[in-house]
Amino acid sequence: MSVAVIKYDRHMGRWEADARGRLEQAALALYGERGFEQTTVAEIAKRAGLTERTFFRYFTDKREVLFWGAGRLQESLVSAVVAAPDSAAPIDAVIAALEAAGAVFQEGREHSVQRQAVIDVNAELRERELIKLARLATALAGALHRRGVREPTASLAAEAGITVFRIAFERWIKDTSGRELPQHIRESFDELKTVTAGR
Template structure:
């Protein structure tokens, strides 16, 4: 094999997803992923800390997008509206990778350890957005409540998007779920 492999990360991710779906996450080894991608285990570990990271490596970029969108929201925006803008900004990221995201989600849904890891990721995103709101001058508990509510909206919207036979985009489901939340909060 040559020293430089084009799109090694993408090839490893693709190979891992294929193997996780075919054989199951637990039954797939790093060696098998590397072999399927035509790469070495060493190359795998240059890109991913372990085989779970293949499924979660994009969390950092997602966090940055959410935090920067909250930070850039108009000063007049209510905390939940800044969070809503951040969530809607994620729609394009997920939409352009829809097939890969759907495959990833089916793998996570089939494994308790991965579902737990996904919940930890979502909690981390909520904390990051709450901190971004605090930097905007929003005090607690409002910052934490808005961020946690936003993550709840995202989870519901994502579940709807994954199962949507009409294939409406994620942003549509985020807006729809946010309207539902506001309706629930307004009902007395």
């Protein structure tokens, strides 16, 4: 175990550690308690023991607290698509990557449920969610390009994959039967195949 890596575990200098994490926690709590619009950045900062200015050093805006994790998701999806076996068709590489990522979500389901409840009741937050998904689609298309897939196949496969993910995620959040996210993804994908099947 490398102690060096965690050498700031107790005092990260003269301030409390993990300012970003404290801000995130404070924001999630307040958004949940009073709603997004009824929460001011000043309140978040105060609860985290910091100032408003510091909040904006960690998050580009008030919404971003809920979405900065999407960056890591994107990286893992891209890696998975790039690493898929050569034999996999574009859409299958995408769906496989989504299923793998879905397994990670599965572990923090309760957190996802709460977060989604905040997002669902606010138009601004839904906007931000959509653009994150769009970026994901673009990144996935880029990953497909690295596999030699050309346009418009790459974009369509990526977009279709994101569509499947979105619908599957929504169903998973509402699901009371205990079915897991990867399974919802598989089922939604099968549905899409049926719907688009040429006659």
